[in-house]
Amino acid sequence: MQVSRVRALRGPNLWSHHTSIEAIVVITPDEESVGAMTGFETRLRALFPQLSPLQPTGHNDTVPLTHVLELAALDLQAQAGCPVTFSRTTRTVEAGTYQVVFAYSEEAVGRLALDLAMALVQAAVEHSAFDLDGALAQLRELDEEVRLGPSTGSIVAAAVARNIPFRRLTDGSLVMFGWGSKQRRIQAAEVDSTGAIAETIAQDKELTKRLLDAAGVPVPLGRAVADPDDAWAVALEIGLPVVLKPKDGNQGKGVTVNITSREQLDAAYAAAIEFRDDILVERYLPGNDFRLLVVGNKLVAAARRDPPQVIGDGVHTVRELVDTVNLDPRRGNGHSTSLTKIRFDDIALGSLAKQGLVAESVPNKGQRVILRNNANLSTGGAATDVTDDVHPEVAARAIAAAQMIGLDICGVDLVCDSVLHPIEELGGGIVEVNAAPGLRMHLSPSFGKGRAVGEAIVGTLFADGDDGRIPVVAVTGTNGKTTTVRLIAHLLTASGLRTGMTNTDGVYIEGRRIDSGDCAGPRSARNVLLHPDVDAAVFETARGGLLREGLAFDRCQVAVVTNLGAGDHLGMNFITTLDDLAVLKRVIVQNVADSGVAVLNAADPTVAAMADNARGSVTFFALDVSHPVMSMHRAKGGRVVYVDDLEIVCVQGKHEHRFALDGVPITRNGAIGFQVENVMASVAAAWGVGISWDAIRLGLKTFVGESDNAPGRFNVFDYRGATVIADYGHNPDAISALVHAVESMPGLRRSVVISGAGDRRDDDIRQQTQILGAAFDDVMLYQDQCQRGRADGEVIALLRDGLQGAKRTSHVEEIQGEFVAIDIALAKLGKGDLCLILIDQVDEALAHIASRIAQG
Numbered sequence: 001m002q003v004s005r006v007r008a009l010r011g012p013n014l015w016s017h018h019t020s021i022e023a024i025v026v027i028t029p030d031e032e033s034v035g036a037m038t039g040f041e042t043r044l045r046a047l048f049p050q051l052s053p054l055q056p057t058g059h060n061d062t063v064p065l066t067h068v069l070e071l072a073a074l075d076l077q078a079q080a081g082c083p084v085t086f087s088r089t090t091r092t093v094e095a096g097t098y099q100v101v102f103a104y105s106e107e108a109v110g111r112l113a114l115d116l117a118m119a120l121v122q123a124a125v126e127h128s129a130f131d132l133d134g135a136l137a138q139l140r141e142l143d144e145e146v147r148l149g150p151s152t153g154s155i156v157a158a159a160v161a162r163n164i165p166f167r168r169l170t171d172g173s174l175v176m177f178g179w180g181s182k183q184r185r186i187q188a189a190e191v192d193s194t195g196a197i198a199e200t201i202a203q204d205k206e207l208t209k210r211l212l213d214a215a216g217v218p219v220p221l222g223r224a225v226a227d228p229d230d231a232w233a234v235a236l237e238i239g240l241p242v243v244l245k246p247k248d249g250n251q252g253k254g255v256t257v258n259i260t261s262r263e264q265l266d267a268a269y270a271a272a273i274e275f276r277d278d279i280l281v282e283r284y285l286p287g288n289d290f291r292l293l294v295v296g297n298k299l300v301a302a303a304r305r306d307p308p309q310v311i312g313d314g315v316h317t318v319r320e321l322v323d324t325v326n327l328d329p330r331r332g333n334g335h336s337t338s339l340t341k342i343r344f345d346d347i348a349l350g351s352l353a354k355q356g357l358v359a360e361s362v363p364n365k366g367q368r369v370i371l372r373n374n375a376n377l378s379t380g381g382a383a384t385d386v387t388d389d390v391h392p393e394v395a396a397r398a399i400a401a402a403q404m405i406g407l408d409i410c411g412v413d414l415v416c417d418s419v420l421h422p423i424e425e426l427g428g429g430i431v432e433v434n435a436a437p438g439l440r441m442h443l444s445p446s447f448g449k450g451r452a453v454g455e456a457i458v459g460t461l462f463a464d465g466d467d468g469r470i471p472v473v474a475v476t477g478t479n480g481k482t483t484t485v486r487l488i489a490h491l492l493t494a495s496g497l498r499t500g501m502t503n504t505d506g507v508y509i510e511g512r513r514i515d516s517g518d519c520a521g522p523r524s525a526r527n528v529l530l531h532p533d534v535d536a537a538v539f540e541t542a543r544g545g546l547l548r549e550g551l552a553f554d555r556c557q558v559a560v561v562t563n564l565g566a567g568d569h570l571g572m573n574f575i576t577t578l579d580d581l582a583v584l585k586r587v588i589v590q591n592v593a594d595s596g597v598a599v600l601n602a603a604d605p606t607v608a609a610m611a612d613n614a615r616g617s618v619t620f621f622a623l624d625v626s627h628p629v630m631s632m633h634r635a636k637g638g639r640v641v642y643v644d645d646l647e648i649v650c651v652q653g654k655h656e657h658r659f660a661l662d663g664v665p666i667t668r669n670g671a672i673g674f675q676v677e678n679v680m681a682s683v684a685a686a687w688g689v690g691i692s693w694d695a696i697r698l699g700l701k702t703f704v705g706e707s708d709n710a711p712g713r714f715n716v717f718d719y720r721g722a723t724v725i726a727d728y729g730h731n732p733d734a735i736s737a738l739v740h741a742v743e744s745m746p747g748l749r750r751s752v753v754i755s756g757a758g759d760r761r762d763d764d765i766r767q768q769t770q771i772l773g774a775a776f777d778d779v780m781l782y783q784d785q786c787q788r789g790r791a792d793g794e795v796i797a798l799l800r801d802g803l804q805g806a807k808r809t810s811h812v813e814e815i816q817g818e819f820v821a822i823d824i825a826l827a828k829l830g831k832g833d834l835c836l837i838l839i840d841q842v843d844e845a846l847a848h849i850a851s852r853i854a855q856g
Contacts, residue, residue: 013550031065044124066098072117080139151439154454178468180534190436198406222282246276252376301442301451308380312363342380383441385448393422411437477562494699500528521545525552559588565733597688674737712842721831747834751778758790766802773806782821784840
């Protein structure tokens with residue numbers, strides 16, 4: 001068994017809506033049936049007892065080794081605690097070659113799972129050992145390393161529950177919610193609206209205290225100190241006991257509380273100086289340590305934090321008691337679990353010494369042994385939810401503290417005997433405010449119920465009913481995609497929406513190209529969704545990007561399938577038939593939002609059949625309203641778009657809107673049939689987005705199919721009294737549509753300039769010139785810049801083969817180079833002639849043609 005290619009599908013894809021790993025796996029004939037591999041399954045289950053059944057109960061099918069690999073990759077992740085359930089193995093047209101697909105929650109973990117699954121299967125084949133515990137430990141460790149922490153994860157989960165899309169912008173905790181102009185961003189538990197000044201103030205504990213004191217919020221006395229002597233002087237000035245801590249710190253690092261002697265203060269100063277040079281001394285407030293979480297203008301959670309401690313049993317030593325407590329599965333290292341393991345370090349030993357104990361002491365039964373003076377969860381402390389106990393005056397003080405500093409999300413540290421009464425009554429005080437506070441203690445407290453703090457934070461980012469989405473239109477098909485994408489984007493722009501667009505020509509934001517080349521894949525689409533100035537997006541969705549990575553979005557508002565016809569690119573990447581192509585292209589239809597619209601070509605049976613896969617509603621379009629699919633859909637009250645008496649008609653029930661084709665320049669008064677179809681699809685898409693009819697009418701009127709608006713899409717020029725048409729037609733269906741269009745245009749002698757894309761089947765290349773040979777007098781064949789895997793001259797030879805027995809063509813000429821071919825064709829034109837130039841390098845070829853025409 002050998003893996004030849006691995007892809008990470010990062011969005012909805014050919015196989016599922018889940019993020020998935022796809023591997024191309026080749027096996028030998030002996031591995032086609034594991035049932036014939038003596039003792040294999042017995043050995044496999046001995047190595048991995050939790051592996052799922054190889055097939056459903058009652059079946060006795062032939063199971064290839066690739067299916068075992070699929071299940072192993074999925075089940076290893078599941079056993080490691082990853083939430084994955086989907087997998088699939090599919091045989092390809094190549095003997096012994098399979099596509100193995102399984103879901104992942106973190107890409108790196110999915111890739112590692114595949115490697116470990118390979119090792120597991122190989123071990124079962126070779127009668128060798130496999131370290132299952134070690135493999136699961138690797139997966140858990142990697143998953144813990146790369147997945148979002150509990151604080152950020154809770155916010156993401158709350159957003160997902162509200163149907164708000166999200167995207168991690170880094171390997172850390174920087175996350176974007178929503179798309180385009182509606183996006184919001186967080187960094188852990190900090191939101192994008194929080195100012196840098198507020199964060200800076202929160203980091204300066206002395207300045208924070210001064211501001212809180214000015215706002216009437218109780219705070220402990222104290223100030224910054226220069227050295228241990230100065231610290232001792234302050235301690236005597238404000239009165240012992242005191243607290244010593246870094247002026248700018250977090251997670252309790254370098255903090256020592258309840259200092260009562262010079263010796264303790266010197267030790268505390270030495271510990272604090274390890275973290276920061278600026279040291280603060282303040283009066284120690286006796287009482288419990290509370291964390292109050294303020295989100296926006298509300299107190300949403302509160303917890304009492306207790307220092308790490310163990311309770312003696314009269315039998316075990318302190319060290320043994322700590323080891324036992326650390327066995328709690330809720331305790332881990334770092335912030336990935338709800339609790340952190342208690343550290344047995346010098347600080348813990350120092351705390352024991354204050355209690356007259358050492359690590360090997362055996363505390364009395366019921367004796368409470370404190371391992372640290374501070375109560376931070378990051379050092380092993382525990383938390384008890386007290387949200388329902390907080391007195392309104394205490395909540396008001398916490399909210400005032402957050403607002404005084406300017407924090408949208410704020411962790412307020414309060415030291416007080418209780419939160420049941422106002423702070424002033426109990427002599428307590430707020431000792432710190434924290435930007436980007438940890439949420440673990442509120443999500444999964446050691447005692448009490450967790451609080452929906454993630455939901456509260458998302459609620460400050462997005463108003464009720466707002467899902468952060470902008471209208472997204474996805475367009476696919478065989479022909480007409482780029483023109484349709486451009487026209488839809490133009491219609492959205494005419495309605496006032498700042499529109500982003502991707503297609504085979506580039507990436508455009510508000511009509512300005514920011515990237516060039518073939519940008520019809522998910523990476524370019526993701527960049528558009530990332531742009532803050534985009535109110536709507538239109539994406540050309542090509543087969544290649546779908547196969548490589550899946551979609552760039554989880555849901556779209558409108559999915560448009562222009563046509564499939566005889567297909568294109570067949571025979572590549574295991575897409576060998578029209579049905580295969582349809583399954584791939586309908587991915588955008590399957591991922592339309594429940595409230596969205598699928599726009600489908602009713603005259604193309606393969607496309608029309610995709611209606612059964614649509615999540616939302618369907619709008620059909622066709623030239624002929626009497627087409628059975630159109631008639632049935634219209635009778636059921638569905639939306640249809642068709643042509644009647646040289647008008648595009650949009651109908652749903654009794655509501656009807658018409659657009660005269662003489663007001664749609666791209667169609668040349670309705671003479672260019674394929675452009676009429678592109679316009680119908682575009683109007684249906686704009687209708688699905690909710691664009692006004694007046695905006696649609698204006699957009700249709702102002703969209704002119706020239707090289708600056710729709711480059712390479714039936715661009716018409718006048719050259720010395722002859723008609724020149726430039727188009728990017730590159731498959732038999734496109735060529736047929738072009739021939740049909742030019743037949744309606746005058747032309748004394750007709751010539752065509754053509755090359756062929758090498759990544760098509762031989763018959764597809766021949767068929768293009770077979771079609772042209774019946775419609776043009778002169779055919780000029782040129783070899784384009786990229787032969788796409790073909791040998792020199794191979795494509796031209798196939799094109800010439802297609803002209804054998806041509807009904808009309810009387811002259812065939814072979815030319816080396818696209819621009820040379822264009823020059824020769826233009827030089828031969830006389831007044832009244834017509835020349836169709838099928839360009840390859842769209843921008844360069846159009847610029848070359850424009851230059852020649854300008855020269856006259």
